[in-house]
Amino acid sequence: MSTTTLIPHATHAPEQEWSLPSRGRVAMYCLIIGESAIFTIFVVAYIYYIGRSLTGPTPRQVLDVPIFNSICLLSSSLTIWLAERSLERNKIKHFGAWWALTLTLGAIFLVGTGIEWHTLIYEKGLTISTNLFGTTFYSLVGLHATHVIFGLIGLSTVLIFTLMGKVREEHSERIQVLALYWHFVDAVWVVVFTVVYILGR
């Protein structure tokens, strides 16, 4: 064989529009599919073990429904969407404001979870090793809280860049990919909330 190569080039077909999906979005959707599988396993374990603890306390005795927390987290999906929209329209100030609000709402949720856990552990005596309820509760809610923490790290990074004036309209797509993750974290909370605080009680 010669040392030169021929690379195929289409010659007969008329020039066509050639568009491909954004790799960032594709990757984030894939990550979400994978994460959903992890959550599914933990949710299945939670549902399977409802009412199977051999000792107390039971969910009904110790769990309070975190309504304020949930409202904060779910409304952050709305604020992040408003932030995305502002950036698309090149309103950087609006973007920064909505983004900061999203971050605050997420942080409130996390602090709320922390307070809930503190009460459960120190006042109501439920730890991860107390009974099956404790094991499944802390691992499922904890897994979600871990995802909130990762989300907050991402949100804070963007906020720092925004304050430094580095975020511009052209970053819209990347911001939207990150926002997709945040929407996922919120959507998972709907499932976790339903399973833990409604079905489980």
Add this chain to the structure above:
Amino acid sequence: MADRTFPVEGTLDLTPARPRENTWLETAHEWVTTVDHKKLGIMYVTYAIVFLLVGGAEAIAIRIQLMWPQNKFLSPEVFNQFFTMHGTTMVFLMGMPMIFGFANYLVPLMIGARDMAFPRLNAFSFWMTAFGGLLLYYSFLGGSGLYGVGSAPDVGWWAYAPLTARAFSPGHATDYWALALIVTGVGTIGTAINIIATVLSMRCKGMTLMRMPLFVWLSMVTSGLTLITITPLTAAQIMLLIDRYLGGHFFDTQAGGSATIWMHFFWIFGHPEVYVLVLPAFGIASEVIPVFSRKAIFGYPAMVAASVGIAFISTGVWAHHMFTIGMTSVSNAFFVLSTMLVGIPTGIKIFNWIATMWGGKIRFATPMLFLTAFVFQFLAAGLTGIMLAVAPFDWQLHNSYFVIAHFHYVLVGAIVFAIFGGLYYWFPKVTGRMLNEKWGKWNFWLFLIGFHVTFDTMHFVGILGMPRSIYTYMPDRGWNNLNLVVSIGAFIQAISVLIFAANLVWSLFRGEIAGNDPWDAWTLEWAAASPPPVYNFSTDPSVESRRPLWDLKHPEDPDWKYE
């Protein structure tokens, strides 16, 4: 339409200039810091071959122990460690890196891209996988911490609860096992995401989904399957570590936990995992068989549909590993039927490969020899699979050597054969030199003979009642001669693998110069130089059929007229 100029303008590519003379340290630095999909692919495959030898050595030790009744070659403890490490190594440190190595190297080249979608994620994933393997093997030294002499995991690669509980598996060996699999799992997920993003978002102009080479299709389907199968394992390992370290009760039967649920979680991962490993093997078969039969693949759309179908069905069959635990007859029936359903898309594939060969001008070079054996062995493996899918039959033979023989028929007879074929087929592209054909033939025939001596015989030992995972047996069971035969077959395979390793090293330096397209193939990777330059293609290719190089070589009769 017929107005085609040849050669096409702007298509001149240059072979890579003579590589720069680097010092040893510079070369090492270059490989460690690389984000190039080809180098990462080579590292994946090299890593996998190293662990093929390690896992193979463990298998040989197991077979020496079982050669004679009441043999004293391995102690019972070491025997348990070896079959655990053999299984874990071959699945996670040999199989997975091997298929991801192939995909890493080939997918961008086959779709006419310059790299993966996320090169740095790619490097991260490789190193996670690599360090996961080191973590697992470090357990031989550190398994019992400072106060012990060290022990490797000995809970079986399925690690059933409650054996993995702190009370029954003290020390750190089981933790090394769980952590190593979480770490390699992260790497695997990263690569899977990367491959899907690459396939969907990096295709060259004209490379529509239905024009992609089947290997690319199967890599994408595999990656999709990986996303939903490796993650349940990760979740289950996290639960196991919560149980072991934080006093959780997930699998703790004394606190109301369930050992069965671990089995479910493990096999929700474990069964599709087989398809994660075998689908890329299908991809290799679908590339090699047409080229060596000199015919386009038969029934391309059916092949794509069958691949996607297998992926979907495989997620709903896991409990056929658990017929003996006493499920309801409804669930037994469900899993019997869903398992048998896999036979339909798989059958489509086997028919299509045979139809591709049918009437073709077959060249039996080493890659084709391996892939021909692959088709027939995979068929046989599928048939014993159908037998085991029948719940009452499974009750008889569960946990016997019949099961071991069945899944080694899939993992070795199909997957390892396809991998060998793939290595012989693409080695010229990767290194610029051919693997030696004469040694290749020795490699093939010895491996074929060794394989059948070992695993055909193993079916009979299983039917005669020999259970798996036992470290020795009494002389009056009637298994003595058969076990000796099985072990002899294992040695023949080992010799064959060593021949392969020698061939690999020898051909790397002394092999015949390959040129860009030694097999007269049709997919885009053969349009790049051998080895391809860092940027793969000097100009972005564009394609108008499934066989762009055929179109280029045969402008009078191009494929796009018929597709």
